[in-house]
Amino acid sequence: MKIVRRTGIIILTLLLLVFIVINFSLLNRAKKETVMNPENIMVVSAPDQTEPMENPEFEVKEFVPVLPEGANVALEGKAEVSSFADVYTGIKTIDGKAGGNSYWEAKADSYPNILTIDLKSSYDISAVRVCLNPENVWGARTQTFSVLTSMDGITYTELIPSASYDFMPETGNEAVLKFDTINCQYIQLQFTGNTGSKGAQVAELEIYSIQKGK
Numbered sequence: 001m002k003i004v005r006r007t008g009i010i011i012l013t014l015l016l017l018v019f020i021v022i023n024f025s026l027l028n029r030a031k032k033e034t035v036m037n038p039e040n041i042m043v044v045s046a047p048d049q050t051e052p053m054e055n056p057e058f059e060v061k062e063f064v065p066v067l068p069e070g071a072n073v074a075l076e077g078k079a080e081v082s083s084f085a086d087v088y089t090g091i092k093t094i095d096g097k098a099g100g101n102s103y104w105e106a107k108a109d110s111y112p113n114i115l116t117i118d119l120k121s122s123y124d125i126s127a128v129r130v131c132l133n134p135e136n137v138w139g140a141r142t143q144t145f146s147v148l149t150s151m152d153g154i155t156y157t158e159l160i161p162s163a164s165y166d167f168m169p170e171t172g173n174e175a176v177l178k179f180d181t182i183n184c185q186y187i188q189l190q191f192t193g194n195t196g197s198k199g200a201q202v203a204e205l206e207i208y209s210i211q212k213g214k
Contacts, residue, residue, distance in 0.1 A: 018104040063172045068127035074117050082114040083107035097204040098131045113191040113200035126181045129206040132173040136196035140168045141196025149184035
C-alpha cells in the first residue's frame with residue numbers, strides 16, 4: 001500500500017510540474033505576441049488643459065434669433081381663437097413669453113384652428129414671427145397654416161397662402177414670414193395641420209411694424 005501511495009504522489013507531482021511548465025510557456029508566448037512594433041506606434045501630444053474640455057463635435061451651438069425690423073405691435077393687441085384645450089388659451093400668444101406653459105393649443109381634431117389678433121389700430125406691417133416653446137423638450141414638428149389680414153375684422157384677404165412650416169428646436173422652434181408692407185388692423189392665422197399635436201400650437205405670435213399706419 002505504501003508503494004502504491006508513493007507512486008500516486010509521484011505521478012500527481014509530475015502532472016503538476018507539467019501543468020506549471022505548459023502554463024509558463026503559454027504565458028511567455030502571449031507576452032511576446034502582445035509586444036508592439038515601434039514602427040506601428042504613433043505618439044499624439046495632448047493639449048494643455050486647465051479646465052474640463054468637450055469635443056467640439058458634441059457641443060450644441062446656441063441659436064440666436066434674428067428678429068424682423070420694427071416693433072412687435074401684437075403685444076398691445078387682443079387675441080381671439082376658434083377653440084382652446086385646457087388652460088392653453090389664446091391670450092398667451094401675445095403675452096411676451098414663449099417658455100413654460102405659456103402657449104395656445106387648439107381643441108383636438110377641430111381644424112381649421114383660427115387665431116386672430118386685433119391690433120386695436122391700423123399698422124403698416126411687414127413680417128410675422130410664429131414661435132413655439134424654444135426648449136429641446138419640444139420636439140420638431142410641422143404646422144400648416146395661412147395668413148390673412150383685415151381692416152374691420154369681418155372681411156379678410158389672404159396675404160400668404162396655406163403652406164407647411166418646420167419648427168425645429170435647433171433653430172429656435174420658430175417660423176418667420178416676411179412680405180411686402182401692408183396696412184391692416186387684424187392678422188389671422190388659419191391652421192389645418194400639426195404633426196406634433198392634434199391641434200394648432202402657438203407660444204407667441206409677433207407682428208412687426210416699422211411705423212404706425214393712418
